[in-house]
Amino acid sequence: MARASKKNTEAYLRMYRQMVRIRTFEDNANQLYLSGKMPGLTHMYSGEEGVAVGICEALETTDRITSTHRGHGHCIAKGAEFKQMFCELLGKEEGYCRGKGGSMHIADQDNGNLGANAIVGGSAGIATGAALSAKRLGTKAVTVCFFGDGALGQGLLYEVMNMAALWKLPVIYACENNLYGEYTHVSEMAAGELTARAKAFGIEAFEVDGQNVLAVNTLTQDLVARARKGEGPFFVLLNTYRYNGHHVGDIDRAYYRSKEEEQEWKENRDPITILGDFLTKEKIASGKELDTIRDEIKSDVETAVNYAIEASYPPTSEVDQHVYAA
Amino acid sequence: MREITLAQAVNEAIAEEMRRDQNVLLLGEDVAEAGTPFKVLSGLVDEFGTDRIIDTPISEPGFTGLAVGAAMTGSRPIVDLMFGDFLTLVMDQIVNQAAKTHYMSGGKLNVPMVLRTNMGATRRSAAQHSQSLHAWLCHIPGLKIAMPSSAYEAKGLMKTAIRDNNPVVIFEDKLMYQEKAPVPEEEFLIPFGEANIKRAGRDISFVATSSMVQVAEGAAEILAGEGIEAEIIDPRTLVPLDEDTIIASVRKTSRAIVIDEGHQSFGVTAEIAARISEKAFYDLDAPVQRMGAMDVPIPFSPALEDLTVPTPDGVAERARAAVKGTL
Secondary structure (H helix, E strand, O other): OOOOOHHHHHHHHHHHHHHHHHHHHHHHHHHHHHOOOOOOOOOOOOOOHHHHHHHHOOOOOOOEEEOOOOOHHHHHHOOOOHHHHHHHHOOOOOOOOOOOOOHHHOOEHHHOEOOOOOOOOOOHHHHHHHHHHHHHHOOOOOEEEEEEHHHHHOHHHHHHHHHHHHHOOOEEEEEEEOOEEOOEEHHHOOOOOOOHHHHOOOOEEEEEEOOOHHHHHHHHHHHHHHHHOOOOOEEEEEEOOOOOOOOOOOOOOOOOOOHHHHHHHHHHOOHHHHHHHHHHHOOOOOHHHHHHHHHHHHHHHHHHHHHHHHOOOOOHHHHHOOOOOO | OOEEEHHHHHHHHHHHHHHHOOOEEEEEOOOOOOOOOOOOOOOHHHHHOOOOEEEOOOOHHHHHHHHHHHHHOOOEEEEEOOOHHHHHHHHHHHHHHHHHHHHHOOOOOOOOOEEEEEEOOOOOOOHHHOOOOHHHHHOOOOOEEEOOOOHHHHHHHHHHHHHOOOOEEEEEEOOOOOOEEEOOOOOOOOOOOOOEEEEOOOOEEEEEOOOHHHHHHHHHHHHHOOOOOEEEEEOOEEEOOOHHHHHHHHHHHOOEEEEEEEEOOOOHHHHHHHHHHHHHHHHOOOOOEEEEEOOOOOOOOHHHHHHHOOOHHHHHHHHHHHHHOOO
């Protein structure tokens, strides 16, 4: 863990808040599904908060990310608000996409989130293209492409990493290795070494414990600074774990993932607990202060959920709007 | 008026738009020094440099996906897809990403990109380099589809495509690159959704796309010698489609043949024929006919390949039957 200093404490507390915001959002989203209030399915990010927060806290608003089908964590970490997010998940008009994208396509371009993607690896091209724009426009913006261990099976990823390396694009490929691609373990889906894939293109590859948000953040800050100077692209393998099933309906899952394994990660490798312990040990915050933070966020989220439940759907006339841009 | 080839027309259109807007760039295989295997883009890299005319690896999904992302973030990319048959490779990026981004984002994200590719058989390029797959993309809401039938349309439609804020796919007939047509020197654009009445006639309407316009003209000449006057409508864009011009024509002539180089079944001709049947039913004196490429993979042998596409004689024969009432 990094050494605490006055400058850092604000940043650490912000990271703590952001991770708690994600965890609380996801708990409530899961509840919406279980209580029959959510249309369709969604994919929980709980357990992986250190990855999204550690990375996004190293980015400016003008930097960009592309996200995955498991995108709520990225969306919140990049600055999204609860109200518009719950509205989007429920298909309401005030959602980030006017209810027309849903959980798997949620985008928040004011905060640089070019969108979640329902196609595994589907946003790898988009992220790399955003980096191409940034380079040719001279904006110094960095793009982070989030994808999972499952996406390591998609050819598109290798095509765009090759081009990013050839053209030295300011993009960071962030592989969230939560050990499972849907219902299959990564060892059955990805041969060889995971980081070697990027190294094959001459891309510097790093591996980090995704549950240690400070380690993720420190590494990302360094890579972002280097990418802005034109030293990119980079590849980061973040080892993490999703507490829930592949999607919210994947409840009976012992056949592919043991309860013991799940317990182990929850009890001993929880990113929020790990940071919380560090903050109290370094006397940056008391246990009571952390409790207060969690309670505040719980209340914020509940307000947002209730708002979204009462909010209106888009008018039916909107069904055939926005097919084409003006 | 000066005459230039379709290749020159495309080259001019892209060069003019790249001068006009610094955000326009082009990427694809062998587009820079080589100017593409068809030599359509020769010279562009000399004027605009390798930052804007970008040679890519052979990674169609990759560079198409890159174009989608670049378009979402301030660039206006043109993707050069060497053969229309390679659409198979880029379908996710075009259909699931480019076409849907504006809608899925509730109107907040745009994808102003152009995918420039080709179609057309009879080049002896065999089954995987001869397909006309534009119908696939016409079927996807969120895309616009342009089909230039001569150098004039190629220039005007390309300029409009580059300025359009939506993903536009332009299909050029790969056998037409050296064909000349009158093209004004002064700037002009052809709006989308406006068909061209290529030839006026009173007895039958030919609705034809791309090089089938020339096939229709050949048929019209044959029929004129027999006292049958064919009207030729070139839709120019399939999405958006200028239905009004087509319907008005068929109401006038009472007969129609739709000619397109996609396969006969489940294609563009079926869509246009259905619309004619729906909207001009009571004005028809004969069933609406469709003529497309035969429902076979395009064969290599010249003896076989030429049998698979509509010809002026074939079109004339069907037209005669329609006029005589012997269909």
